Amino acid sequence: MPQFHRDSNHSILLAGILALVVGVGVARFVFTSLLPTMLEDSISIAFAGVLASINYLGYLTGSVFSIFIKDIHAKVRYFRFGLCLCVVSSFVLGITENNTLWIIARLFAGFGAAMALVVGSAVVMLKLKATNKTKAMGIHFSGLGFSIVITDLVMRAVFYFGGDWKDAWLVLAILGAFLSCYSAYILRFDKQPSNEVVKHKFDKSLFSPMVIILILAYFTEGVGMVVQATFLPDIVNSLDGLAGYGGYVWLAVGVAGIPSCIIWMRLAHRFGSINIMMAAMLLQIVGILIPTFSSNIVMNLISGLFFGATFIGLVALFMNFAGQLSNKNPVFIMGAITSAYGLGQIIAPLYCVALIKQFTTYNYALYLTAIIVACGILLLTYAKLNFKEAKQSMV
Template identity: 55%
Template sequence: MREIFFNRENNVSIILAGIFALIVGMGVARFAFTSLLPSMLEHRIDISFAGLLASINYFGYLLGAIFAIFLKELSKKILFFRIGLIICFFTTIFLGLNTNDFIWIVSRFIAGFGSAMLMVVGSSLVMSRLKFEDKTKAMGIHFSGIGFSIAVTDIINRVVLQNNTWEKAWIILAILVIILGSYSFYILNEQKSINFNKIKGKPFKFDLFVIVLIFTYFTVGVGFVIQGTFLPDIINSIKGLEGFGSISWLLVGLSGIPSCIIWMRLAYSFGSVNIILICMLLLIASILIPIYTTNLFLNLLSAILYGGTFIALVGLFLNLGGKIASSNPAFLMGALTSSYGVGQIVAPLYAIALIEKYKNYDSTLYLTAFIMFLGVIILFLNKKKEYLYANN
């Protein structure tokens, strides 16, 4: 067992370290906020401050993604990956130890940066380390860590909130960072392997297809963030569904765990862009369902569709970007994540304005679905250009 799980060259340990890093960077530093939001709205913050904290977290994530573009040397990538782990610990425990609004704003901003280090830089390290000729299927397993990140942190929060406060939940999550982060810290280390150390970046030429990918991923960022921030409150705000918000968020995580593996296997067979378009259309459907029905089953189905597509879309886009810029996957991964981050910053801001004006989520969901549909149309019109880069 030790030769498998503590061997820095073993594919199993590399993927496991990547999944643990995603649980820390995405689950704790980002999605745990959504899971704890109903409790914090009841006891600590209002919806406007929640939107501000979401946007400032995504702004930090955006800056981190942009920063990752310029990390060329392997040693620096590993350094900032480890810094990201440390950041996620301190910015998490701060939320459990104080209630100062300014400290919360700063913590969520810095946590966003740390999250990007684990998501973008960490994923590029995993992709570089894996020993497969085609890494699409393996990266699908890696990105399933986003689903695990939602499910694991939500289950922990549920257990803690049964007998304790949301402050205690943040402290427990900080302990989780130490446990999982230590393993990732150890495994994703600089090695003497020639293949790993010889990876060097080279200038990457942006063409029309890459620009289309970046814009489309921006619309996916918009589509992701509204439910990613407000889904439990959206469900709780529907008449007759009060109290089902937390269940919906758990379903998001559980449906997201196998989604990357399934969708990326399909991408391997039918082409990444084809599968991306299908996932985007299903995500749009999940966004619109709460507007048209109060049916419990359909709204829980909306949560399942959301978790089963947005996580896969992250994996599909970043894997495709990593293959296109194979000599330096962090470069295009960072560019894509930056556009995604812009969408995540913009969307909560217009959402808060529309929610406060109309006193419901309908107009926000309509606008979000419309923006995503623009991305679908533009990518569909350019999808044949994918084959200039790869067969899948």
């Protein structure tokens, strides 16, 4: 069967997408889908913020760790280990309400997510046999959108058949285990004699001024992404007349995200990566601010669409551009920029919770987040004006 051929681009891309469903959907984003129900039943908004930050701390740790994974077979081993962590940590959330175990589970889920996204994407990039890897990686990163849609629909199905949020975690863990088997089977390399194994050395020269700007800009995008990625359903539910609509807006995020990577990557190919990153971040700012001035359901659905279309596309744009800058060791700079992204994701939920408790509204957290993303646009503008890599970013 062609879908089980390990060297087929179609199989490689499918395996990469399914790995993202497990690592990003099951281990990370379904927490957002389930958060309103868990807030009603079990946890406080403060503890939700702590769990989000702990998850992103694990993600940051995994991203930093990925920089130092040297040979391709080690990458595959840690990728598989990450998928296992994603499944087991989700299972734990379904069988206990112990706060300490939840914190540990979310920490390991974050580490596993980094292995699935950062290391898994590097494995996909290395395995692909394509003349235009930019477009192919756009297809791969569409898995981020699928991860939201698939896990959200599974959660809704569990609720429809009378289950609760605990049952949803268990069902999602089982689904994650099933999907992981296919990804682990396809995303591997043939064994080589130890003296022929490709190893990638830690190369400090890769940290050019362009890469440093990219790291700082991706930090601001980590902040911009995580606020809505953690709280969007609850933000919408808190608006006048929109209680209960948050889940639909979150589903819109995933739907918008599926084609966004392919569209943004093609635009980057035509107009340059830096230009398109700035355009996407500007659109994201608009989406972030909509809930601060409108409680209209259509406007807030547009906010969700803007968020899904931009944050998923920006992951693809930044990761692909980082891979292009790093030549034959994509995991190196992918890990470096994702570490900065993860740091932004740790900080943002904490300041959000503080501002929410102070002002009893999400507005001020959203204002600050928009300002930080705007700083990222300014950084990329500086890079475009001063660095040749940015000027020639027609990938």
